[in-house]
Amino acid sequence: MKIKNVVLLVLMIPMFVIGQDSKLSMFDNFIGKTWKADGNWGDGSKFKQEITFKYALDHRIIITNAKGFINKEQTELGLRNHGVRRYDKTSNNIKFWEFDVFGGLTEGIVFAEGRNIVYQYSYGDSFVTDMWEYVDDSTYNFKIGNYKNGVWKQVYLSTQFKAIE
Known part of the structure; x- marks a missing residue:
């Protein structure tokens, strides 16, 4: 009987x-x-970002x-953000910080729409969405704006991220 329990346990661990x-x-x-992405915000200011993800x-x-x-003048590049994404069992959501x-x-939730990755969060008085829209395994279109019911009401930034490594 004990051997059966051990075998069952060993088989269940991968699941x-x-x-x-x-x-x-x-x-x-x-x-x-x-x-890596380069672009311009709706107000004309520059957007430049390189981001890595790891488990x-x-x-x-x-x-x-x-x-x-x-820096506010957008002349100096360096480590700007450090983020965490974690599944929360209580809310059944992936949360990010x-x-x-x-x-x-900035904190909010992350979910998938097909192969697209969607971040939603409050920013001041606004509710904002960032979307990584899948193009291929090394390219995502990236938008930030007001996104409701599958429609972009306003777009603040539209650019493209490409894998460089």
């Missing part, structure tokens, strides 16, 4: 591990690559590090 990993699997294509804590969280402009060099914290 538990796969079940835990699958909540963050939408990020698999981002892992181990550096993603941590036995695939229970995703860590991101982003380089971008680190993004800490920036200016002392800010």
Whole structure:
């Protein structure tokens, strides 16, 4: 009887591990690559970012590090953001926290729409959406704006991220 229990337990372990990993699997294509984008905000100011994604804590969280402009004048590039993505069992959502060099914290939820990755969060009085729209395994269209019911009401930034590694 004990051997049957041990065998059953050994067979079940991979299912538990796969079940835990699958909540963050939408990020698999981002892992181990550096993603780079250049563009302009709607007001004409420059947008430049390089971001890396990696798993941590036995695939229970995703860590991101982003380089971008680190001064208001947008003349200096450096480590700008440090982010965490984690599945929350209580709310059944993937939550994110993004800490920036200016002392800010942005937090919200992340979900998939097909192969697209959607971030939603409050920013001041606005509810904002960032979308990584899948083009191919090394390219995503990237938008930030007001997105409701599958329609962009207003777009603040539209550019493209490409994998460079």
